[in-house]
Amino acid sequence: MNNSLKKSRLYLLGLLPFFLIAFLFEILPLANIVVESFSKTGGNGFTLEHFFKIFTTRLYQQSIFNSLWISIFSAFIGIVIAFLGAKAANAASIKIRNIFTSVLNITSNFAGVPLAFAFMILLGNVGILTLIGKNYGIGFLADFDLYTINGLLLTYIYFQIPLATLLMLPIFGGLKKEWKEAVGILGGNSFHYWFKVAIPSLLPSILGTFSVLFANSLAAYGTAYALLSNNIALLPIRISQQYVGEVVQNQEFGCALSLVMMALMVLSILITNKLQKRATGGRS
């Protein structure tokens, strides 16, 4: 009897809450996105019309392009700044590094709608820097238009920097002092060190960071929505528009757009993995 008690599968009940949540809110919605993307609006039946519309309409082509463009650029610029920042922080004293890290930790919480608002009062039509620019004739401040994709890019770069630097700091910790010394002994200068030794050895981690940043800005919504409402061709905005707002709602089309965005996410992960493998020479 005791043996049968031991063999009972009662413990499997422990998995129930998790599977219930995952099933209801992860697996089913995902499956539903796929199914609805290929369903006719408001009814049943297989169709490719949504995807046809996405890839032939100027607005949606532009949305995909803008989403990719802003994600790649903000990630790239974020990485470059983070690289310089992490390199500098790594060379600085512990006290300075700690202060810098605190600034990163604090500002990494600053994103979404609040961030958009902060940039509006900074660089909006009556923003403080804009006014200063006008009053003192500083052209690029006075004429800066926040409510464009370039303005949006600036805000994206802002939220990428703390995240990117926080991810890069530990990576820099992995650089060995001996490598630099070895390069020196072999007659190399710091150019050789950085471009032949340090950056190649950091590359897999940098690619990983890039992937995180890319996904981060591809999915970003609050900042763009607060800054430009629905007046911008950007994938997340176009998706949400199918569900909320004044325009006629079309959830099958929203599902198709979501599927496209998901494909971009997965694609970026796959590409990074591939590049990472190549960068490590197939080691890991």
Place this chain on the structure above:
Amino acid sequence: MKTKTHVWDVIILLLIAAFLILPLALTFFYSVFTQWTDILPTGFTLSFYAGIFSDGAFINSLLRSIIISFVPVVICTISILLVLYVITLYVPKMEKYIEILCNIPYAIQGVILAAGVISLYSGKPGFLSNRIFLLVGAYCIIILPYVFRGLKNTIGALNVQCVIEAAQVLGCSKFHAFFSIVIPQMKRGIVSTMMLAFTMLFADFVVVNMIAGSSFRTAGIYLYQTMSKSGQTSSAIIVILFITTLIISTLTMIIQNKQTVKGRKS
């Protein structure tokens, strides 16, 4: 040459820090002055803060935010702890499948998840189309990867198998041992994981905006609606929300430190 690079390093750090702090600091100053049309603002006032706190609508939205962020964190944490109980003690082979399920949300962040959930459930009968219910469920999925990873790392640092066996030999059941010995040892990890998940949800805008919209006004939604009305009030709200987040993260660290100190001292 060495000192030169050092100066450059400091300048770089200063520039980055200045860029990051500028919008934040500005938002704060904006909230305590009535006029700002030149380099320096004029007319110091705290009236915007007074206004917010005398406005019941904001307090309510803040409470809504706290509750709607806290409930999914608790549900998710308990579910994952139960999962960890089963996979560490009974079916370790299952871990990789659970891990896949917990990593998928990385690829369906925010907008996609919200789209999936409303497409599926809106218009469905009964509790399934209840917006709050959907929001809680979607929030559980948003934080799933972070909660799973945080708790798994915590439990991985413990010698669970051996400790459970020791307790069993002393007459204790596996289940009791897990919850009276293993979980108390995970306290720090659990608290910090929950805090992290909480701050993520507390800052959410996209999911709540898409799933609940104006029918469930959280602080984020309230802020968005205020933005077009009053700049200064908005910045005051931002400052309050931001400070709330900072207090939570600081509290997390204090709790963690206290525990280590306590463990060492007595």
Place this chain on the structure above:
Amino acid sequence: MSYIEFRGICKSYDGVNQVLKNIDLNIEKGELVTLLGPSGCGKSTLLRSLAGLEEISSGKIILDGEDITNLPVQKRGIGMVFQQYSLFQNMNVEDNIAFGLKIAKVDKLVISDKVKRAIEMVDLVGKEKSYPSQLSGGQQQRVAIARAIVMEPKVLLLDEPLSAIDAKLRRELQEKIKHVQKKLKITTIFVTHDQDEAMIMSDRIHLMNQGIIEQSGRPVDLYTHPVSKFAAEFIGHYNILDKRKLNILLPFEKFDDGFYAIRPETVHIQSEPIMDDGMYVFEATVENVISRGNVLRYTLRCGDVCFTSEVLFRSFALFEEGQKVCVGIEPHNVLPIRD
């Protein structure tokens, strides 16, 4: 009937390789026995099957007249100390030791009395309120021992409890465990891979190899009369020679087929010829000499046969490499063994 009986224990994880192969083993009440063997020999598995932490594929385990084969761990009345530190980190020393008694719902006053005595027994007075993280490895294992004995178990199982502890402390703890065991007269099974430790601690040793019990006996019997090649090599660094090699050393003696074991310290060497009719006598060359503290270990060669001799380090008996020496072995020290 013995106090503990293992009857026909088999264990396999994959259904193909057997970790335990039909083990029969009896242990008497009050004994301290050691399961000795190299890693992977099945000694820990056998111990854990007695505790109920490992299911056996077939066989029967009897403890104190009761068949416990299918009894859950919690009901077996066993105390156990593990190789890894297994103290409950969230409880102090006192609470760790009291844990089992609390689960058994023992009266509070009785608990505090028993815990106090257990703490005295393992010399941890003053550490009652300490947390495991504040204790050394040795102290942690003492707490683990106290936690086990406070339950007054029918049998105490020690699964390599000292292997993570450094050498000097280990000797102290070996003494301590033996002392506690004798005082409480508690039946104890000790698992180790260290033959010195087994020699020091045990009343009986069961030497295991590849899922079977190779030899059982008192430490001194095991040391002086190994029955197999494995036992001879594992316990005493014996010289193992077959009939052919023995005949190279001693061409005129008759030996049966098979293997023979010769303990290094029974191989006498001197520079002058040995005049003793009762001894096997022959000549060999010193190949190599190593000093192991108070013992000198000579590697000797005779023809293509190499063997070792160990002698106490006395300054007047030094031989150099390449030197010819006379070797003497008493015939009763040439032990026939199984392959």
